[in-house]
Amino acid sequence: MASTATHADKTNAADKSIGFDYQYYYFLLQVLNLKVGQSVGFEVKDDVHTELGQNRNIFYQLKHTTQVAANGQPVALTKLDKDMWKTFYNWAMVITDKVAGREQVEKQLEFTRQSEFHLVANKKHSNSNTIFEAISKLQANSIAADAAKLVLEAAEQSTTDDGIKNYINKILSLDLPVLESFLLSIKFELDVADIVGLVKQAVQEFHIETAKVPDVLAAIDSNLRAHIFQKVKDGEAVILSFEDFHAKFRKHFNDARSTKLTIKSFLPSMPDDLFSQVFIKRLLEVKYLNVVDVEIAADLTTKKLQLAMHLDHWDKMGEVTSKDISTLHDNVRTLWQGKFRADFIDCEDKDIEKIGRGILREMLGATFPLCDDVLSIQHSNGEIYHLSDIGRIGWHKDWETK
Structure with missing residues (x-):
């Protein structure tokens, strides 16, 4: 045959x-x-x-x-x-x-x-x-x-x-x-x-x-x-x-034996409308962004999503617990809260946006501990944008009512 x-x-x-x-x-x-x-x-x-x-x-x-x-x-x-x-x-x-x-x-x-x-x-x-x-x-x-x-x-x-x-x-x-x-x-x-x-x-x-x-x-x-x-x-x-x-x-x-958190090369899926995100709206309120800053908005969104994906990964892999993540969020919010209250005391309306950008600038310069490690500056920035996105922090004096 x-x-x-x-x-x-x-x-x-x-x-x-x-x-x-x-x-x-x-x-x-x-x-x-x-x-x-x-x-x-x-x-x-x-x-x-x-x-x-x-x-x-x-x-x-x-x-x-x-x-x-x-x-x-x-x-x-x-x-x-x-x-x-x-x-x-x-x-x-x-x-x-x-x-x-x-x-x-x-x-x-x-x-x-x-x-x-x-x-x-x-x-x-x-x-x-x-x-x-x-x-x-x-x-x-x-x-x-x-x-x-x-x-x-x-x-x-x-x-x-x-x-x-x-x-x-x-x-x-x-x-x-x-x-x-x-x-x-x-x-x-x-x-x-x-x-x-x-x-x-x-x-x-x-x-x-x-x-x-x-x-x-x-x-x-x-x-x-x-x-x-x-x-x-x-x-x-x-x-x-x-x-x-x-x-x-x-x-x-x-x-692998160290207590440092593992870093992955995640490729996040971007939202269709970058400017519909809550944290982007908060940045627009203090003129940190303009509606034409598409590339910048995409970069900031990537940082936010990268942090969220890493938190989920670390939680699933047992590198952190849900309590550790809650503690991170609470500590960052506490830091923001102290700066927000102090900087907006006796604030004049004409200075609101400038002061808001100043608080944001200070926060973006900080890195935050998580378990026995410290988040990178990129992930720390992502944490800030994440908290803003879920409605826990903002930059305008009246961000909660805007």
Whole structure:
């Protein structure tokens, strides 16, 4: 039957893209788990590798599949899985690399004994995978190396795929002590599907509140991707040590642990009629604005809305309570009230607008505390406009009756 897939379908890069992201997030996971003196490489010695010190290395091959079984779950890792055998083949090539000085069996043994080889995949474990079973039994010391080799030979004989045969034969060509050491060093990390969830958990384990984890991860993610891009652009290896990571990224964790309120990049939706807003009318009353100052009115409205959106966000995230917000409003109104009463004593009618603008100017120069933080000047201004908008403060002597 002829294929119904279009050329675009066949060349779709989605599978490659998710495979790259899977590899990247596993790299980030290893970076987050670094200890002092350790480092992690991205596409240097392997997809990902960790240097533990004292010439010990962990090599990670990442395999992500979009294929699913009848139950909708990722397919299982079978005994003739091409990704598995290609991974083993690549490691065997590294073990026997002449350029790296590992032509002799002694050097190969030394290398395998100093290394671990991790196959990480979102594929499920299969009880019928005789290769997985043989390696597990060898590592449990319940079968010998020659018995494990027989299982590999049986797999080679059971396939007609020349590619898989080639991969298996390369592994079988290893000297038996080297093959044994290699198989003893293989680790399977299967069913690793929610890689982003594991990364979030690793971030949280830096003593970061759950609500702040997404923001911390977003900051680290964007900066790390930029770091990788620059390294690759400069032709340099992407390797991050514990010390590098601490120097470059600790600020994101410190900020999340601080008592300062988080600042978001909210984009408020502007009202259709800026000049119908109560706080704008209050500003017009003392001639702080004119009806032609559309851009200024829009800027002041943005400050008001930004403050309101942040108060709602902080309340929902548990950074402040409704009582804290009420206290902020009450304190700002009290400050305004003192200035308003003092400045309008014995006020002549001709000075009302000027005095009103003076009170406004003083208020706009103030910043207001909220919990253990202090609002920025923009948010403090927004608080003033917000209180005016809800009818709690004004600038004209007779603002309440106008």
